[in-house]
Amino acid sequence: MAIISNATTIADAGSFSVDIGDLVHIKTLTASSSANLTFLHGSSSVVLDGTYPIYKFEFINLHAATDNKDLLVKFRDGGTNYDATCTTTMHSSRTKESDDDAAIGYEGSQDEAQSTGGVKLSVGMGTGNDECTSGEMWLFSPSSTTYAKHFLSHFPVIHHAEYLYNWYKGGYANVTAAIDGVQFIMSSGNIDAGKIKLYGLKDS
Amino acid sequence: MAVISNTTTIIDAGAISPATAGSMNLIKSITASSSGTITFTHGDNGVIFDGTYDVYVFKFINLHPQNENVDFHFQVDTGTNSNFNQPIVSGATIPYHNEADNASGLDYGTDMSQVGTAFQGLLDNASPTGNDSNGGGSLTFYSPSSDTFVKLFAAQMFGQGHGDYFAAYKTSGYVNTATALTKVRFKYAGGNIDSGEIKLYGVKG
Numbered sequence: 001m002a003i004i005s006n007a008t009t010i011a012d013a014g015s016f017s018v019d020i021g022d023l024v025h026i027k028t029l030t031a032s033s034s035a036n037l038t039f040l041h042g043s044s045s046v047v048l049d050g051t052y053p054i055y056k057f058e059f060i061n062l063h064a065a066t067d068n069k070d071l072l073v074k075f076r077d078g079g080t081n082y083d084a085t086c087t088t089t090m091h092s093s094r095t096k097e098s099d100d101d102a103a104i105g106y107e108g109s110q111d112e113a114q115s116t117g118g119v120k121l122s123v124g125m126g127t128g129n130d131e132c133t134s135g136e137m138w139l140f141s142p143s144s145t146t147y148a149k150h151f152l153s154h155f156p157v158i159h160h161a162e163y164l165y166n167w168y169k170g171g172y173a174n175v176t177a178a179i180d181g182v183q184f185i186m187s188s189g190n191i192d193a194g195k196i197k198l199y200g201l202k203d204s
Numbered sequence: 205m206a207v208i209s210n211t212t213t214i215i216d217a218g219a220i221s222p223a224t225a226g227s228m229n230l231i232k233s234i235t236a237s238s239s240g241t242i243t244f245t246h247g248d249n250g251v252i253f254d255g256t257y258d259v260y261v262f263k264f265i266n267l268h269p270q271n272e273n274v275d276f277h278f279q280v281d282t283g284t285n286s287n288f289n290q291p292i293v294s295g296a297t298i299p300y301h302n303e304a305d306n307a308s309g310l311d312y313g314t315d316m317s318q319v320g321t322a323f324q325g326l327l328d329n330a331s332p333t334g335n336d337s338n339g340g341g342s343l344t345f346y347s348p349s350s351d352t353f354v355k356l357f358a359a360q361m362f363g364q365g366h367g368d369y370f371a372a373y374k375t376s377g378y379v380n381t382a383t384a385l386t387k388v389r390f391k392y393a394g395g396n397i398d399s400g401e402i403k404l405y406g407v408k409g
Contacts, residue, residue, distance in 0.1 A: 021226015
């Protein structure tokens, strides 16, 4: 049966006839003094497999419980541990609120080389009442069993030392097993508040 | 006939309700035509810029200035204020390469970084006025209606800089206020926005 509204066919023959968009919301997790926020395929309606070739995470006003800690991502590549080996690069730009320091640079102490302990996405978060970090991370073809799994992220953050930092990271999970889970944690302490949203980007 | 499920209107008047359509919903598109400014104000002309969405994305398509060698920039305001002078802390990185192939590099975007209340640069000395020259990109606001946190934004723009350069402009920062934002204004530092489109999307979920 077709669905026709105002002479426009909305849906017919098992599919929509009108554009409903290619960025599909999958899941929103809201932090509340949370030790981690975890997206695991097949759990709590999370889809993180070959359904979509590209996945996007949006981070909205994440607030740390402990000052000067980092937001990390960890990937699950089989088994139950979030310990996929990752290699990354990271660079930043920074501006101090007092306007007496600004720079760009490669962040050699914030990158990872074959690390299994997590990937830093947003570094040195402040915990003032109005301080937070937001941003996005793209994950490409996590279900591939042939290639490493690339990701890209960008996070502005209000740094604990009263800086704006922009953190740019790119890297890959150096595994050929499918990634079926993604976990976000702080380097120490809880994620006090904020949301992380997972979207799938459909094939054209 | 409307299709209503569990008191939610799914389809009506020949269209899927924005609330139930895809996750990235077009809210408003404004086309420049020798325009001094382009302003998106919540509640005006169908513009939504409040807590309806957590994330808002502006897309800039083929922006073309009236004057050569001018910055394209934005400011925001709160409530019914219209001074567009909110405090901003920002930083920028600019990789560039010229058409003559004798200059390239990565710079800190000093002119696009500020601790102040000026309009925030998105394109620096950009877009010569040649008929084929233009700038574009996107600007994302995270939770602009928050009454708790500062308002983080991130932009990725690109364009032909003055002197036949291509440059990518990565600018991010925050509006240093805990008051909800209600409007965003775009303009060039001098002269009109000759042509181009600015589209506002809300990302739901």
